[in-house]
Amino acid sequence: MDLNYTPEQLAFRDEVRAFVRASLPHELSRKVIEHKHLDKADFLTWQRILFEKGWIAPHWPVEFGGCGWDAVRRHILEEECAAAGAPPLISFGLHMVGPVIYTFGSPEQKARYLPRILSSEDWWCQGYSEPGSGSDLASLQTRAVREGDHYVVNGQKTWTTLAQHADMIFCLVRTSTTGKKQEGISFLLIDMHSPGITVRPIITLDGAHEVNEVWFEDVRVPVENLVGEEGRGWTYAKFLLSHERTNIAGVSRSKRELAFLKAIAAQESDGGRPLIDNVRFRDKISRVEIDLMALEITVLRVLAAESAGKAPGPEASILKIKGTEIQQALSELMMEAVGPYALPYLPAQWSNHWLGERVGPEYAGPLAARYFNMRKVTIYGGSNEIQRNIISQAILGL
Amino acid sequence: MDFDYTEEQQMLQDAIGRFLEKNYTFEQRREIVASRIGYSPTVWEGMAALGLLGVPVAADAGGFGGGGVETMIVMEALGRHLSVEPYLGTVVMAASCVGAVGTKDQKDYLLPLIMDGSMRLACAFNEPGGRYDLNHVQTTARQDGGFWILNGAKSVVLHGAVADLLIVSARTSGAPGDREGISLFFVNPGEDGVGGREYPTYDGMRAAEITLDNVQVSHDSLIGVDGHALPVIELTVDRAIAAVCAEAVGVMEALNAATLEYLKTRKQFGVPIGRFQTLQHRMVDMVMHCEQAKSMALLAAVKVDDPDVVERRRAVSAAKELIGRSGRFVGQQAIQLHGGMGMTDELAVGHFVKRLAAIDTQYGDADHHLDRFATAAQTPAEPILAKPRSRWKQL
Numbered sequence: 001m002d003l004n005y006t007p008e009q010l011a012f013r014d015e016v017r018a019f020v021r022a023s024l025p026h027e028l029s030r031k032v033i034e035h036k037h038l039d040k041a042d043f044l045t046w047q048r049i050l051f052e053k054g055w056i057a058p059h060w061p062v063e064f065g066g067c068g069w070d071a072v073r074r075h076i077l078e079e080e081c082a083a084a085g086a087p088p089l090i091s092f093g094l095h096m097v098g099p100v101i102y103t104f105g106s107p108e109q110k111a112r113y114l115p116r117i118l119s120s121e122d123w124w125c126q127g128y129s130e131p132g133s134g135s136d137l138a139s140l141q142t143r144a145v146r147e148g149d150h151y152v153v154n155g156q157k158t159w160t161t162l163a164q165h166a167d168m169i170f171c172l173v174r175t176s177t178t179g180k181k182q183e184g185i186s187f188l189l190i191d192m193h194s195p196g197i198t199v200r201p202i203i204t205l206d207g208a209h210e211v212n213e214v215w216f217e218d219v220r221v222p223v224e225n226l227v228g229e230e231g232r233g234w235t236y237a238k239f240l241l242s243h244e245r246t247n248i249a250g251v252s253r254s255k256r257e258l259a260f261l262k263a264i265a266a267q268e269s270d271g272g273r274p275l276i277d278n279v280r281f282r283d284k285i286s287r288v289e290i291d292l293m294a295l296e297i298t299v300l301r302v303l304a305a306e307s308a309g310k311a312p313g314p315e316a317s318i319l320k321i322k323g324t325e326i327q328q329a330l331s332e333l334m335m336e337a338v339g340p341y342a343l344p345y346l347p348a349q350w351s352n353h354w355l356g357e358r359v360g361p362e363y364a365g366p367l368a369a370r371y372f373n374m375r376k377v378t379i380y381g382g383s384n385e386i387q388r389n390i391i392s393q394a395i396l397g398l
Numbered sequence: 399m400d401f402d403y404t405e406e407q408q409m410l411q412d413a414i415g416r417f418l419e420k421n422y423t424f425e426q427r428r429e430i431v432a433s434r435i436g437y438s439p440t441v442w443e444g445m446a447a448l449g450l451l452g453v454p455v456a457a458d459a460g461g462f463g464g465g466g467v468e469t470m471i472v473m474e475a476l477g478r479h480l481s482v483e484p485y486l487g488t489v490v491m492a493a494s495c496v497g498a499v500g501t502k503d504q505k506d507y508l509l510p511l512i513m514d515g516s517m518r519l520a521c522a523f524n525e526p527g528g529r530y531d532l533n534h535v536q537t538t539a540r541q542d543g544g545f546w547i548l549n550g551a552k553s554v555v556l557h558g559a560v561a562d563l564l565i566v567s568a569r570t571s572g573a574p575g576d577r578e579g580i581s582l583f584f585v586n587p588g589e590d591g592v593g594g595r596e597y598p599t600y601d602g603m604r605a606a607e608i609t610l611d612n613v614q615v616s617h618d619s620l621i622g623v624d625g626h627a628l629p630v631i632e633l634t635v636d637r638a639i640a641a642v643c644a645e646a647v648g649v650m651e652a653l654n655a656a657t658l659e660y661l662k663t664r665k666q667f668g669v670p671i672g673r674f675q676t677l678q679h680r681m682v683d684m685v686m687h688c689e690q691a692k693s694m695a696l697l698a699a700v701k702v703d704d705p706d707v708v709e710r711r712r713a714v715s716a717a718k719e720l721i722g723r724s725g726r727f728v729g730q731q732a733i734q735l736h737g738g739m740g741m742t743d744e745l746a747v748g749h750f751v752k753r754l755a756a757i758d759t760q761y762g763d764a765d766h767h768l769d770r771f772a773t774a775a776q777t778p779a780e781p782i783l784a785k786p787r788s789r790w791k792q793l
């Protein structure tokens with residue numbers, strides 16, 4: 001048992017740290033650390049920097065343009081990027097559809113899409129959920145009917161994150177209505193610029209435009225855009241969900257948020273003293289910190305098992321639940337820390353370049369909106385209730 | 399012991415309930431929130447016509463003569479409809495503050511204008527960097543001839559920009575943090591030197607940052623006794639706290655009703671999601687939190703009129719602490735149980751949740767009141783003075 005990095009790993013960490021320090025634009029990390037609005041260009045800037053370096057897909061096999069790194073190296077990269085305030089990578093291409101394509105896709109699909117995912121030329125979004133099919137995803141109704149060498153797609157997807165920027169969407173569609181409902185589902189890659197697609201914004205309670213409705217009306221999709229076999233979409237989707245869940249723990253980002261929380265609590269005053277000296281508040285910070293320490297080790301245990309050849313299994317659900325609970329607790333404490341200055345709602349000021357007079361401390365502005373926005377993390381990616389069902393069924397056999 | 403409303407209280411509840419059903423639907427509220435001034439003059443007039451703007455005003459001054467319970471009845475209804483009207487500042491706080499320590503002239507002038515709806519007031523008690531402390535007053539007022547000159551800054555003043563008159567706390571002696579030396583003044587926002595910056599708050603209300611730069615106000619703008627305002631500020635804020643506790647109960651009831659309905663109608667896996675036991679228990683917890691909150695709002699409503707300051711403090715802070723916690727639980731779970739729908743701006747759920755979060759922040763969060771509860775007896779409880787003691791002796 002040894003919880004320390006080896007000398008090689010330490011050397012690698014120093015290399016990563018130096019690279020991130022040298023290449024991450026300060027303006028960008030400031031936005032990330034201070035919870036300011038990130039636009040499409042911000043995400044792309046960082047993804048392209050990593051791409052140039054060859055580090056955009058550490059988890060992909062080398063033959064497809066990835067690094068083929070082991071879990072520890074991946075962890076180190078994630079840790080260093082998050083700590084420095086790099087924007088999160090948009091997962092839809094890199095962590096979701098990419099692995100599906102290189103695992104189950106045709107040679108043509110691999111050749112066409114994988115390089116464009118790596119270079120961020122295509123922005124992908126995920127078309128799974130529908131108005132009537134959230135947790136019960138297998139009940140989805142969007143139809144794809146084969147007509148010659150096309151599928152004709154009709155239906156509606158919803159909650160589609162950042163579809164407003166997307167060039168491509170990977171969809172679960174129903175190709176058969178007979179038999180088990182899971183078996184009638186197929187996995188289609190659809191060009192978002194196709195005629196018949198309409199994207200409508202859904203504004204969330206924090207006032208943000210992050211999710212959308214995507215409507216399909218007689219959208220013609222070439223059959224070569226089917227991944228794998230017809231009717232096997234559910235298997236591919238489950239493969240993908242387990243990938244989504246290992247990323248969702250977000251330990252490294254939570255560590256950065258924790259540091260920010262402490263910095264705020266040191267600046268806020270309470271009864272003439274720094275808030276962080278208020279034992280009642282400090283205890284709450286410490287408790288989250290301890291939970292986070294535990295989760296980090298749990299994540300490393302799961303990663304170690306994965307490196308030893310175990311596929312990510314239901315343990316990923318534990319990471320998702322604890323990771324999201326910690327993320328929410330941190331966002332809650334940050335909002336609480338700034339007291340009355342959580343109240344002003346002035347999105348225009350959440351920018352590095354606001355020239356006017358600010359209301360309240362600069363760090364306080366976005367914190368309430370962020371708290372409300374973070375309610376999503378226990379809902380999406382398989383809600384925490386569903387994750388608990390998975391653990392109780394798959395691990396505990398209940 | 400009697401938990402029933404009197405006939406009069408019942409009528410009050412019916413009247414405001416009916417009025418808001420008709421004039422404050424979620425869609426109407428959305429328009430009001432988006433409007434330039436951020437509240438509805440028509441609704442305000444309607445509330446005046448129903449006598450709602452005089453609920454805490456003494457009967458001999460033409461008001462309803464209500465206490466904490468009547469205010470609770472009104473606030474619960476306002477909560478259920480997510481009202482953004484400046485009721486709290488004008489009626490609950492300003493009218494009762496003036497009622498408690500105002501001079502006869504001040505009452506004769508102001509109370510009728512408040513009751514007939516022609517005047518709105520806002521209380522500017524908090525300051526940047528002071529968090530929730532009411533005695534953190536750095537704004538100063540000094541006498542100069544027949545005038546008071548005020549200098550300083552006030553933060554997050556609820557409805558500060560729509561107020562026709564501000565009630566401002568300022569230090570006439572002592573150091574920031576001292577309990578003594580704080581005074582209250584009427585300040586006309588149109589006065590030279592008053593600066594204001596209005597902004598929306600995340601719960602659909604409006605607030606303002608207010609600056610006072612050599613603002614000159616007349617001698618009779620002083621409210622109560624020079625240097626002895628903290629006890630009346632504390633009372634006024636306690637009334638506001640009891641009121642927002644009742645409002646929170648209205649919000650929680652509305653949220654629980656919406657969530658229960660959703661559990662019965664939303665289907666996944668071929669059944670209403672309310673069939674899943676984990677959600678049933680969650681909903682039960684939400685209802686229990688709400689019942690506990692209702693009990694505490696009731697206790698605060700009754701005890702806010704208690705002349706024993708320590709009793710009052712303990713009850714009000716206990717209510718605020720519990721409601722901070724229960725509001726958080728109910729709000730978070732209401733979103734969670736609605737799934738993606740709970741995250742939308744379109745549904746009322748998110749708006750209710752935001753109001754609950756804002757209520758926790760108003761006048762001190764759960765932690766602040768946990769501390770105030772525990773130290774209620776150790777904190778000095780000075781009497782509320784309407785007139786200087788020296789004048790009593792002369793009588």
Ligand SMILES: Cc1cc2nc3c(=O)[nH]c(=O)nc-3n(C[C@H](O)[C@H](O)[C@H](O)COP(=O)(O)OP(=O)(O)OC[C@H]3O[C@@H](n4cnc5c(N)ncnc54)[C@H](O)[C@@H]3O)c2cc1C
Pocket residue numbers: 125126127128129131133134135136158159160161162210211376379380381382383384385386389664666667671674676677734735736737738739741
């Ligand atoms: C901000 C955001 C971004 C999203 N982005 C995407 C995206 O890019 N692409 C995409 O396809 N989807 C996306 N989603 C959708 C997300 O995956 C769904 O919201 C999620 O699967 C839950 O489905 P639902 O919203 O329909 O809620 P429902 O399934 O209706 O659930 C409502 C409640 O019931 C509970 N519940 C349901 N079934 C059970 C059960 N069997 N046992 C116990 N409890 C249960 C849920 O946990 C929840 O609390 C996003 C959602 C959000 C909020």
